[in-house]
Each structure stands twice: as structure tokens, then as C-alpha cells.
Amino acid sequence: MSPQDPSLWIILGIIGLLTFAIRLSFIEWLGAKKIPAVFTHTLRFVPLAVLTAIIFPEIFMRNGEMAVNLANTRMIAGIVAGLVALRSKNVLLTIAVGMGMFWILQVVTHAAN
């Protein structure tokens, strides 16, 4: 799907409707029903699996190839951000340190070349 394609509006509309339907599900239609425990347990893993599945290729790959080496500034900044998040649990600090580290490394590697 190209960003300029008008049918993107339809896709976004469908995503919006589905999201609304999910949010409305128990409030409007399934109010009396209990959610099965399996479902509750499983849903907890969804954001963890999806978000990490986005993070890993972004930081461990470059141009579609594995790039686990010290020249990969995204990987190093990503790992540092992960450590900051682990210690501080602070979202803003993690973003600030991660982006800051990335910019510093970019400048340093440019200067070295």
C-alpha cells in the first residue's frame, strides 16, 4: 500500500472500526459473559511479542541483513536504552538517552571516517 493511495483511507477506516468493535465488545454485547482465563493470559503476551518483533529487526539488522557488530550504532544505542529502561522504568528518560546515544555515535563514527 502506497502512502498516497486513496484506498488507504478505507484500510484505516476498517482498522478504526475493528478497534472500536474490540473496545465495545464486552460493554455492549458480551457484558454478562466471563472471559476465559486462557484468553486473559494469552492477551498479556500480545504487546510484548509484537513490539519486540518490531524492535529486533530495527536494531540488529541493517538493510535487510544481520548486523550484530560494534559499527551498528542503532544496536548499541538500543541496548543502552534497554538497560536504562530496565533500571529506571522511566519512558521519557529511556527515549532521551536512546536518541541521545544514537546521535552521539552517529557524529563520532562520521568524524572517524
Add this chain to the structure above:
Amino acid sequence: MRGWRDELPILLGVLPFGVIYGALAIKAGLPPLMAQLMSCIVFAGSAQIIQTRLVAAGAPGLIMIVTGFVVNLRHALYSASVAPHVRHLSRPWKWLLAYLLTDEAYAVVITRYTSSERVPSPDFRHWYYFGAGMALWTTWQLSTAAGVFLGAQIPESWGLDFALPITFIAIVVPSLKDRAGMAAALVGGLVALAAFGLPLKLGLIVAAIFGILAGMIVSARRR
């Protein structure tokens, strides 16, 4: 109308996500109007940020829809959890509150509804929810607008796209609380690397399924 006041600390945290989303949407090539309206139509941060990446990669519409559905499925939990508190309301109220049911609104509302001493009387409960939800909605729209504006100004060399994995690291890492969760994240990430070459950007969904299965297997073993 205390809802919006209790939501204030969370709004500060939401602000950067909105700006990052808006900027990434512009960088992905979305027209500004579409970037802004997606914040009204979908109104779900992570899902919107992921969509910008799928658009940039030229993923087919069906993949975008399935991914959006899976990522937002967790809202069904919130829906079930608030349902008893809104059962007495009229349909327009229920629909309005369902639209406003995001992670952040849910967190504040359910804390209030389930705390023993501060439960608002049933006549005012929905106003509390509405206040919290609208505060969040307004913040999300304004921060999106700021991001859409900034996205057009920031040069390519700044590597703004890197804000996406960094933002997600900031969300995921603090919520890794047990082995099952860690297994879900780790397997999801590794499968995403292995499946990166799959056509149609299918790798993300495949990785998510494997990650969720890994989490289920680990939690089943420990019970």
C-alpha cells in the same frame, strides 16, 4: 470532573508518543490530513506507530488490518473489565466511552472504580471516565498535530525513524515481569529476525504468533 485531573501525570507520558507518531507518519509519506485523522479514527498509539512502518514498507492492506487487529486485541480485556461499571448507561454513552477506552484511560478509570474509599456515586462515574478519556483524546490530537508539523521540518539525517524502536523499548522493557513474558518477547524478537525475508511483511505476524505461543508454553509449565 476529577477524571481529567487524575489523568494529568499520564498525559505527560503520552505527549512524546503523539509527537513521535505524527513525525513518523509524515516521514512514512502519509499526507498530513491522513496522519492527523488516523489519530481520531484509530486512537491507539502503538497500533498507529506500527501502521506508519507498514505503510513505509509498502505492506498490503490486509496485513495492515490483521496487524492492527492483533495489536489492539488487548482492549477486549479492558472492555470486559469496565463493562459492569457502565451497564446502566444509555447506548450513546456506552459507545462514546468505548471509543475513549485506551490503555491510559483504562488505567486511571479502573483504579478509581475499584478503590474502596474513592468510588464515585454511580450517577457521576461516567463523567469521571469521560473526563479522563477526553483529556487523553485532546492531548493525543494536539501532540499528533505537533508531530505532523515537526516531522516536515526534521531533516532525514537526524535518523528520526530510530525513535520507533526506542519508544517501543521504553514501553516493553518495564513490563517484562516474569519468565513467560520474557519468553514471549525474546521468541517474538528472534523469530522476527529469522522471518524478516518473508514476503508481504508477514514476518511481524508470524513472529507475534510464535512469541505468544512461547509465553503460553512457559506459563503453562510453571503452573
